[in-house]
Amino acid sequence: MNEDLISALKLTAMGMGAIFTVVLVIYFAVRLMLKFTGRKRQSADKAQ
Amino acid sequence: MDFLINGIILITWKQMLMWIIGGILIYLAIDRQLEPSLLLPMGFGAILVNLPLSGALDQNIQGIGQVTGIIDWLFKTGIEASEAMPLLLFIGIGAMIDFGPLLSNPRLFLFGAAAQFGIFATIIVATLLGFDLKDAASIGIIGAADGPTSILVSQVLKSQYIGPIAIAAYSYMALVPIIQPFAIKLCTTEKERRIRMKYNPESVSRLTRILFPVVVTIIAGLVAPASIALVGFLMFGNLIRECGVLKSLSETAQRDFVNLITLLLGITIAATMKAESFVTVRTILIMCLGLLAFVLDTVAGATFARFLNLFLKKKINPMVGAAGISAFPMSSRVIQRLGLEADPQNHLLMHAAGANVSGQIASVIAGGVIIGLVPGFL
Numbered sequence: 001m002n003e004d005l006i007s008a009l010k011l012t013a014m015g016m017g018a019i020f021t022v023v024l025v026i027y028f029a030v031r032l033m034l035k036f037t038g039r040k041r042q043s044a045d046k047a048q
Numbered sequence: 049m050d051f052l053i054n055g056i057i058l059i060t061w062k063q064m065l066m067w068i069i070g071g072i073l074i075y076l077a078i079d080r081q082l083e084p085s086l087l088l089p090m091g092f093g094a095i096l097v098n099l100p101l102s103g104a105l106d107q108n109i110q111g112i113g114q115v116t117g118i119i120d121w122l123f124k125t126g127i128e129a130s131e132a133m134p135l136l137l138f139i140g141i142g143a144m145i146d147f148g149p150l151l152s153n154p155r156l157f158l159f160g161a162a163a164q165f166g167i168f169a170t171i172i173v174a175t176l177l178g179f180d181l182k183d184a185a186s187i188g189i190i191g192a193a194d195g196p197t198s199i200l201v202s203q204v205l206k207s208q209y210i211g212p213i214a215i216a217a218y219s220y221m222a223l224v225p226i227i228q229p230f231a232i233k234l235c236t237t238e239k240e241r242r243i244r245m246k247y248n249p250e251s252v253s254r255l256t257r258i259l260f261p262v263v264v265t266i267i268a269g270l271v272a273p274a275s276i277a278l279v280g281f282l283m284f285g286n287l288i289r290e291c292g293v294l295k296s297l298s299e300t301a302q303r304d305f306v307n308l309i310t311l312l313l314g315i316t317i318a319a320t321m322k323a324e325s326f327v328t329v330r331t332i333l334i335m336c337l338g339l340l341a342f343v344l345d346t347v348a349g350a351t352f353a354r355f356l357n358l359f360l361k362k363k364i365n366p367m368v369g370a371a372g373i374s375a376f377p378m379s380s381r382v383i384q385r386l387g388l389e390a391d392p393q394n395h396l397l398m399h400a401a402g403a404n405v406s407g408q409i410a411s412v413i414a415g416g417v418i419i420g421l422v423p424g425f426l
Contacts, residue, residue, distance in 0.1 A: 004175040007425040008184060011418075012168035016161075018417045019410055022271045023161040026409070029263050030154045030256075037253040 058100035062323035069326075070094030073215070082222035085307060086195065086314045090215065093119065093318020105319070123319035126312065127203055133313045134196035134203075135281050138412070140306030141196070142285020143298050145376065147260060149402035152249030156368070156399065160406030162352035163372030164414040166345030167191035170337055177333060183207050185422045187334055190217045191341030192411035193224070193375040197278060199317065201415045205422055211320035212331045216338030224378040227339070228370060229386055231346035236366045240354070241390035243365040247398050254292070261287040268413060275416015282412055345373040349403070371400035374411035380404040 073091030077084035096104045097119055105117035126133040150156055171181075171188035179187060186207035189198050198217035202210045220227060232241070261283035268279040289298045320326075353369030367383045383400035 002175070004179075004181045004184065005172065007181050008168075008172045008175040011181075011185070011421055011425060012172060014421055015168050015414065015417050016165060018272055018421070019164055019413055020158075020161045022268055022275075022413050022417075023157050023406075023410055025267050025271060026264055027154050027157045029267060030151060030157070030260065033256045033259055033263065034151070034154070034250055034252070037256045 055100045060100075060323060062327040063098040063100065065327055066098040066321065066323045067095050069321075070098070076219075076222075083218045085310045086218050087222075089311050089314030090218075090317055090321070093315040094321045096315075097318050097321060098323050105322075119316065119319045122312065122316040126316055127199065131200045131203055131277070133309055133316060134200040135277055137196045137306065137309045137313060138278060138281035139285035139288070140301045140309065141408070142261070142282040142287075143289045143301035144306070145282075145286060145289075145405050145408060147257070147286065147405055148252055149249070149398050150405045151252045151256060151260060153399070153402050156372075156402035157406045157409075158356075159349050159352065159369045159372035159403040160374075160408070160410035161372070162369065163345045163349030163403075163407055164192070164410050165348035166341045166343070166373075167414055167418075169344045169348075170341040173340060174337055177337075179330075181425055182422055183209060185418050186210075186213055187337050188341060189213075189415055189418060190220065190334075190338035191345050191373075192414055193217070193221055193342060193345065193373045193379075194408070194411045194415075195221065196313075197374075197412055197415040199313070200278065201418055204419050208325065209330065209334055211317060211326055212334040213338070214317045214320070216335050219335075220338055220342045221375045221378070224342070224373075224375045225382050227342050228346050228373075228379060228382045231343045232350060232367055232370050232386060234343075235347045235350050236354070238390060240366050241386060242394060243363050244391065244394050245362075245365055245368065245396060245399050247395075249398070254290075257290040258287065261290065264409065268416070272413060272416050272420060274420030275413050278412040278416050279409070282408070342373070346370045349373060349407075365394075365396055365399070368396060368399045368403050371403040372407040372410070374404075374407040376404045376408050377401065379407070 070091040073087045076082045077088035104119040106120045107115045109115050167188045170191050171184045174184035174187045182205040186202035186205050189201040195217045199214050202213045265280050265283045269276040288294050349369040349372035350366040353364045353366040357363045371379045371383045373379055380400035384397040387394040387396035
């Protein structure tokens, strides 16, 4: 196998890993935001 | 009076071929309305830079010396020196995007990530075809289905194929309504395409909408710093939209600003469409690889949804996964249409829109990740 191909395979593994890592961190951050801002909204609804 | 025929004498067949290519791009823009704001200036620019002794390009004039041409100057200043044009375009794109459908169903983030696999699969195929890694990576990023990202990554990696890459990226984005149905039908069954999905969005507060672009910028900056220029400008545009106090700026960013930058970007890219470097077999290969990237993105997104279905009680329509490619909003509209074709009561638009904007974020992250990783392999 040529060197570029090996590099491309490594790039694929590292690249997809990095994308999923960033996206998962964003996903959990959004979940947290929704949790906190959602609660506020519910309590506001109850107050009404 | 020889000077009057100097230009005619110097015409080459490659330049004439570029006029035809320019004419085809103009035709596609006007008659077929395929990305006209970009393909029209690119087509005209292709003719402009392929006239012998074109004054639009840098010239060495006898007795005067080096004279700067406007197209070369625009390229050096707006793209080569700082990648300013593609980055500025992201402010407008960010201002156009409503992340609401994604925020109300954050699971859809995963499809954006999965559908970037086509980029990397294409990089592998490109290296098998003999492209070196930086050119292969630049070609693979066509699969980001995002013109500015393709231009920016290929420029940063100093690829010699920016022209064909830009044409492929924008042409295939315009052809998503043709490419995606083909790819989706290739990898899903009729029964899967009929899967209905209930739309129960979580409520998304204004605070979340405002915090989202800031939080994404910080996370992307910390985890994948190379992606920060791309992600940051996209999110800055979105913050202008969501803050609620810059309505006029937001509207300008979405319309006039985007139009102006796109127009300049299109004609500037023509600097890379000079006949001697453009008319090669490799250009045809790049166009084929670009198409492959779009198809593989779609297949990867749909396959990932099918994989998740193995573990889920409430099944996901695999076509929603396919919307994880970035071509926004064409892809989500295609999925809605295909959903209705399979079952007239099957409305997938909001799910697909969520996956689609997730693809927009994931594709710029992919661009940044490639910029960050590729130099380490060289």
